[in-house]
Amino acid sequence: MFIVGAVFVFGGSVICKQAFEDAKNVLESTVFGLGIVAVGLLLCVWSIFGPPG
Numbered sequence: 001m002f003i004v005g006a007v008f009v010f011g012g013s014v015i016c017k018q019a020f021e022d023a024k025n026v027l028e029s030t031v032f033g034l035g036i037v038a039v040g041l042l043l044c045v046w047s048i049f050g051p052p053g
Contacts, residue, residue: 008040
């Protein structure tokens with residue numbers, strides 16, 4: 001699960017980086033990319049500490 005989370009973090013950061021380079025739909029792409037990064041970080045935290053409850 002940690003590896004999947006790391007892939008999500010990397011993929012989301014690439015989407016954010018490309019959004020700023022292309023300057024098209026910057027807000028939409030940034031929000032989408034940061035959402036993917038958030039899911040990746042959540043998976044990384046869950047793999048270390050376990051799911052809540």
